[in-house]
Amino acid sequence: MLIADLHIHSSYSRATAKTLNPENLWLAAQRKGIGLLGTGDFTHPVWLQELEQKLVETGDGAYELNPESARALAAEVPGPCRAPVRFLLSGEISTIYKRHGVTRKVHSLILAPDFAAARRINARLDRLGNITSDGRPILGLDTRDLLELCLDEAPEVIFIPAHIWTPWFSLFGSKSGFDALEECFDDLSGHIHALETGLSSDPAMNWRLSALDRYKLVSNSDAHSPAKLAREANLLTCEPTYPALAHALSSPGGEGLAGTLEFFPHEGKYHLDGHRKCGVRLEPSETRELGGLCPVCGKPLTVGVLSRVEDLADRPEGYLPPNAPNFESIVPLNEVVGEVMQRGPATKGVTQAVEQLLAEVGPELFILRQAPLEELERVGGPVLSEAVRRMRAGEVVLEGGFDGEFGVVKLFTPQEREQLKGQGSLWREAPSTRRQLKKKALTKPEPAPPLLSLAESTGDRLNPEQQQAVAHRGAPLIVRAGPGAGKTRVLVARAAGLVEEGAAPGRVLMITFTRKAAEEMAGRLAGEHPAAALVKVSTFHALGREILAQALGRELVILGETERAALIKELAARFELRPSWAELTLTRLKQQVHPEPEAEIAPLWQAYESALAERGALDLDDLVRRAALALEESADLAHTWGARFDHVLVDEYQDSNQAQVSLLKFLLAGGASLAAIGDPDQAIYGFRGASREGFLRFAQDFPGAMGIGLTRNYRNGEAILQAAQGLLASDPDPGRLSLSAQAGPGVKPVWAELTSPKAEAAWVAAKIVELTGGLDSRQVERGDAGELAPRDIAVLYRLHAQAAPLAQALAQAGIPFQVAGQEPLAETDPLDFKAQRVSLMSMHAAKGLEFAAVFVVGVEEGLLPYQPPNGEPADLGEERRLLYVAMTRAGQSLFLSRAKARSLFGVGGPRAASPLLGDIPTGALRTERVVSRRRARQIDLFA
């Protein structure tokens, strides 16, 4: 019989022993009696490299320690334990993502057929996330997509949902799991053959679900130190090779996998239900009676494995399937000996006694399972042999674990311990002091008031003003809408409504501000009405390009951004002008159809335009204005485009500039209807020639216009909206709408001051971990209550230069994230667009987006408003609006922060808070006092 432990970790995983290297694993495996051991952590590139150096292939997907090392270490293995050890490449991946509106955290155990396959899988994973900061990486990928990736790279991959019942990080867990395997793996469910039952459940519990009948149940240690290896394991009758294991785990007949070695499930940390902080431990029936709420604090209980199994089970307790594989419940040897000796399992006396047993009897699992009792009595005395007998017979006293607290398994009752005292050779006095668990009175607490769910309040309805904007026909329409007022919803409904009324979808034009917004809008339209999918969605740029290409009768050559910058730099040097100023001024000029360069820039303008003409090229800023020029110059062209559409809809109208408005007028010349929507308080593209005055001039540009205001905000909690509105108060506008928050009072935005950008980044990372409710079991056991997925969170900054320390801190914390607007280092992965990560982006890029939680960092003098190193300070009004945009991206939680000192563009030193902060009413923010880590440690020491 071959004992296999397939799920372990290396020293490259968090919170694991430093001693987890191949040599020590080889030694520990023999002491335990393991013949086939997963390496753990193959996704970690450095660990994989170490494995490649130290292991040699045995030719069948299995590896062994290189013979020289094995020879050198052989003497360290107790004689009767010496036996061959094979390794298979294994790893565990944590995926955290939103599915069906719920944040899922699922761990998967993956076995790769060989090093080449492991490297291929790693190369893909490396493009999608961070695999270097943790041996068990956390990825913002759907578990189904992770499986697809593995199958792509290694069709023979063994993919096993890990410890399927743990509440937080598993397929069926009570906190974030699914009710059926198919909900998680969809079309790929057929590739799952085995499930890992985890410490808190044993096969008997799993047999109660007929849905699991077709899966092989495996058990592994998930060890974080060599001593914990094989605390659970598999009994194999097959050869120690990869293909043999793959067959054993997938063959319907059951050959190859004879059974498993198990913890008494009560000993697992999540067997029963309860609240560790409140000292409450409950059986499933008690939890049900309490409605799932803690009788002490009234908050939801941590529902453990037994409850969850009962919820999903369709068979009674004790059900035995035909041909049920065997399983044996064991207690680790040091715990058995510890109880016999009445000492802690890690004490010196116990360790020595265990050593003696290994040296005289054999490996641990042999001692526990098979060694003749007389032999154990000879070496360890009668109490030891009686202890082992009882364990084998299942005659144990159990106290179930709950809410992260290990349970207790005892082999003797307290009275017996008294009687036995002094009888055995390994018997010592020193009664253990197990913590007594209180079971609090079962009084029913007041139920918590139901939370307002956004989904409930939403529906598919439009409010009366929205309806009006959708239904209006005739005169040009301008809709002024506050943040979160449903602009997208209105535009989509309007376009769909027009199509339903009979408008030809191809003759309806929707203009969005960015390409990304266009893609999103197109998707929403398709969802609204099948024919609405044919509505033309475009940006002004793309439209300009199309018109120009038609005018010129050829495809356009567009100067790339880098080439453009280089050209301007060269010319700026020639005319002794500052390149950044020249770039901006050229851009600004090109937002008009007929620019009039001032004397200072005129020579450079001329030179730049000739250089473009020489290359037969245009720059991006040319697209709209040149299109408008072409339409001015050709009556035919103007006629064609004037008759091209019947209805035009424009989003983000506050950011359109003069050239775009001219273009728009040409498109309407044939009598098309116009509906524009926007928010002048969110005008943030002044540097591109847009102005909120442009918005307010709509009625002059399009005579006879009709205006509608949308004042109900569905995104921000009232506290967030108030703080944001307060910010605008110092920039009065008689036309400003007063907004009302529909999402309820919400919580106040947080304000925090940190010593440095690094400290600020660390604070952000720690908060993100809290918001997600913890990314590993230590964090969830600390009690972080958040339920957000990474994709619900954004970190916004004024300058891309601020991204580096944030990226570093998030990477270190193992948080999946992406930096928007950054060139990807590696080529992008096909799954890239599906990956779900925390977004790091500029405040400008966040326009139009929404997130449950938003961090606005660097709210400092010099950054907001931005003061370029040697240039003009940015416009105060516009910077205020930018902060307003950033703050109103947040639905539930908003965090504003700054560093007290920061070095930017080589200039360091202390910095004050942003003057804009003074515009936010006092009391609208909740200041968080952040204790530095060193100081926190000091406090800890004295606590």
Ligand SMILES: Nc1ncnc2c1ncn2[C@@H]1O[C@H](COP(=O)(O)OP(=O)(O)OP(=O)(O)O)[C@@H](O)[C@H]1O
């Ligand atoms: N009538 C409505 N009832 C309920 N929810 C709504 C309604 N209209 C819009 N919403 C929701 O409000 C949120 C904000 O909508 P949307 O993103 O379209 O706002 P917006 O006006 O474009 O905001 P911003 O200008 O800040 O980008 C979305 O989650 C949307 O689904």
